[in-house]
Amino acid sequence: MSDHLLSMDEMRQVDDYLERGFKVHYVYENLSGMFVEFGRQEEEVCLQILTADARKYFAAKLQEQTQL
Amino acid sequence: MADLRIDFAGIKSPNPYWLASAPPTNSGYQVQRAFEAGWGGAVWKTLGEPILNVSSRFAAVSFNGQRVAGFNNIELITDRPLEVNLQEILETKKRFPNHAIIASLMVEPQQEKWHEIVKKVEAVGVDGLELNFGCPHGMAERGMGAASGQVPDLVEKQTHWAKEVARTPVIVKLTPNITDITMTAEAAVRGGADAVSMINTINSLAGVDLDSWNTVPHVAGKGAHGGYCGPAVKPIALNMVAECARNPFVNVPISGIGGISNWQDAAEFMLMGATGVQVCTAAMHHGFSIVEDMIDGLNNYLDEKGIASVMDLVGKSVQRYSNWGDLDLNYKVVAEINNDVCINCNKCHIACEDTSHQCIDMYTESGRPMLKVREQDCVGCNLCSIVCPVDGAISMVERMSTIAPMTWNERQSLISSFDR
Ligand SMILES: Cc1cc2nc3c(=O)[nH]c(=O)nc-3n(C[C@H](O)[C@H](O)[C@H](O)COP(=O)(O)O)c2cc1C
Ligand code: SF4
Ligand code: SF4
Numbered sequence: 001m002s003d004h005l006l007s008m009d010e011m012r013q014v015d016d017y018l019e020r021g022f023k024v025h026y027v028y029e030n031l032s033g034m035f036v037e038f039g040r041q042e043e044e045v046c047l048q049i050l051t052a053d054a055r056k057y058f059a060a061k062l063q064e065q066t067q068l
Numbered sequence: 069m070a071d072l073r074i075d076f077a078g079i080k081s082p083n084p085y086w087l088a089s090a091p092p093t094n095s096g097y098q099v100q101r102a103f104e105a106g107w108g109g110a111v112w113k114t115l116g117e118p119i120l121n122v123s124s125r126f127a128a129v130s131f132n133g134q135r136v137a138g139f140n141n142i143e144l145i146t147d148r149p150l151e152v153n154l155q156e157i158l159e160t161k162k163r164f165p166n167h168a169i170i171a172s173l174m175v176e177p178q179q180e181k182w183h184e185i186v187k188k189v190e191a192v193g194v195d196g197l198e199l200n201f202g203c204p205h206g207m208a209e210r211g212m213g214a215a216s217g218q219v220p221d222l223v224e225k226q227t228h229w230a231k232e233v234a235r236t237p238v239i240v241k242l243t244p245n246i247t248d249i250t251m252t253a254e255a256a257v258r259g260g261a262d263a264v265s266m267i268n269t270i271n272s273l274a275g276v277d278l279d280s281w282n283t284v285p286h287v288a289g290k291g292a293h294g295g296y297c298g299p300a301v302k303p304i305a306l307n308m309v310a311e312c313a314r315n316p317f318v319n320v321p322i323s324g325i326g327g328i329s330n331w332q333d334a335a336e337f338m339l340m341g342a343t344g345v346q347v348c349t350a351a352m353h354h355g356f357s358i359v360e361d362m363i364d365g366l367n368n369y370l371d372e373k374g375i376a377s378v379m380d381l382v383g384k385s386v387q388r389y390s391n392w393g394d395l396d397l398n399y400k401v402v403a404e405i406n407n408d409v410c411i412n413c414n415k416c417h418i419a420c421e422d423t424s425h426q427c428i429d430m431y432t433e434s435g436r437p438m439l440k441v442r443e444q445d446c447v448g449c450n451l452c453s454i455v456c457p458v459d460g461a462i463s464m465v466e467r468m469s470t471i472a473p474m475t476w477n478e479r480q481s482l483i484s485s486f487d488r
Contacts, residue, residue: 026487026488027483027486028488056398059479060398060472
C-alpha cells in the first residue's frame with residue numbers, strides 16, 4: 001500500500017473510533033510509531049499509527065478532544 | 069530617491085556599504101578611491117604589530133564555471149608600520165569627512181596594549197573601532213584573532229579594555245569558527261561593545277592539486293589552513309546575523325559581513341537585523357565600481373516598496389526567524405508543473421524519483437511528453453523546483469490544510485498530557 005493510502009486508512013480508523021464514542025486514554029511513541037489507547041466503558045483498544053500524515057491528523061483530533 | 073544614510077551605533081555613513089577590513093582597505097590610496105567610487109565607509113586593514121606575509125596567499129573555488137564561488141586566504145593583518153597607516157587615515161578623513169573610517173585593531177590580549185593602540189588611532193580621527201577577534205590563521209597561533217575570539221571570557225575582557233579608553237564606538241568582529249556565535253556576541257555586549265560585526269572568515273583548505281599533490285594555495289610546497297569567504301559563505305553569515313539579531317542579550321547594532329555581492333544580499337542582511345554591511349570578496353573580484361549598482365539597486369527597491377529610509381528595513385524579518393519547534397506541522401505546499409514552459413529535461417522527475425518521494429509521473433498527451441505531480445504523495449520538499457533549470461516551470465503552491473495549525477512544541481505538550 002502506498003504511504004498515502006496507508007495514511008488515509010489510518011486516519012479513517014482514528015475517525016472511526018472517535019465516532020463510535022471512544023476517548024483517547026493514553027498516547028505513547030517509540031521507534032515503531034505512535035500507539036494510541038482508546039477506551040469506551042470497559043472496552044480498551046490500541047491503535048498503532050505508522051504514517052507521518054496520520055500522526056499529524058491524530059494530534060489535531062486529540063486537540064479537538066481536549067477542547068470539548 | 070530613498071534615504072540611504074545609516075547611523076550605525078552613532079557612526080554616520082552616507083550609505084550602508086562599507087568595505088571590510090582586508091586588502092581593499094590596505095592604504096589611503098585605496099580607501100580614497102573607494103570613497104570616490106561611492107562606498108560609504110571603510111574598515112581599515114587590521115592594525116597591530118606589523119606582520120610578515122607569505123607568497124602565495126589566495127585561492128578561489130570555482131563551481132561549474134562560476135569563478136570565485138568561494139575565496140580562501142592565508143594573509144595576515146597589515147604589514148605596514150602603524151604610523152604610516154595613521155598618517156593615511158588622517159589624510160583620508162580630511163578629504164572625506166562625511167565617510168565612515170573604522171580602525172580595525174588586533175593586539176595581544178593585554179590591557180596596556182589595547183589602551184595604547186586605541187588612543188593612537190582615535191588621535192587621528194577615526195569614527196569607530198573594530199576589534200578583530202576573528203582572523204583564523206597566523207595571528208591565532210600567537211594568541212590573537214580567532215584564538216581569543218573563541219573564548220567568551222577573553223572577548224569580554226578585551227572589549228572591556230578597549231572600552232576603558234575608547235571615545236568612539238567599539239564594534240567587536242566575531243569569528244564564525246565557533247559552535248554558537250551568540251555566546252561570543254553576548255560576551256562582547258557584556259564587555260561593553262557598542263556593536264558587533266560578523267563574520268570573519270571560516271577555517272578552510274581550498275583544495276589539493278591533483279598533479280603535484282600540493283595544497284592550494286601552497287608556499288614552497290607546504291600549506292596551512294586559511295579563511296573562507298565570498299558567496300559560498302553567505303548563508304552561514306546570514307544565519308549568524310539572524311541568530312544574534314533575535315537574541316535579546318545581543319541588543320546592539322550588527323554589521324553584516326560574509327558573501328555580500330550585490331544590493332539584494334545587502335537588503336537580506338538588513339532585513340535580518342544588520343544595520344549596515346561590509347564587503348570584501350566581491351570588491352576583490354570585481355573592483356570598487358560594483359558599489360554603483362549596489363546603490364542604484366537598493367534605491368530602486370526602497371522606492372518600489374515605498375520605504376523612505378534604508379534604516380526602515382533593519383530587522384523587519386527577524387521576528388519571522390524562529391525555532392523549528394515553533395513551525396506549523398500542518399502547513400502544506402505542493403509542487404505544480406507548468407507543462408507549457410517545461411522543456412522536458414526530466415531533472416525534476418529524476419530528483420524526485422531518486423532522492424525524494426517518487427511522485428512526479430511521466431505520461432504523454434497527444435504524443436507530447438508531460439509531467440504531473442501526484443499531490444497526495446508530494447511532501448512539498450522544494451527539491452524539484454530547486455533543480456529545474458526553467459524559471460516558472462515548477463511552482464510551489466499552498467494547499468489549505470484540513471487540520472488546524474499545530475507546532476511540534478504544541479504537539480509534544482499535548483501528547484505528553486496523555487502519557488501514562
Ligand atoms: C585576503 C583577505 C584578507 C583579510 N584580512 C582581514 C583583516 O586583516 N582583518 C579582518 O578583520 N578581516 C580580514 N578579512 C576578512 C574580511 O574582512 C571579511 O570578514 C570576510 O572576507 C568575509 O566577507 P566577504 O565574504 O565579503 O569576503 C580578510 C579577508 C580576505 C579575503
Ligand atoms: S516537492 Fe519534493 S516531493 Fe514534491 S514533487 Fe517535488 S521533489 Fe517530489
Ligand atoms: S526540471 Fe523543469 S524543465 Fe525539466 S522536466 Fe522538470 S519541470 Fe520540465
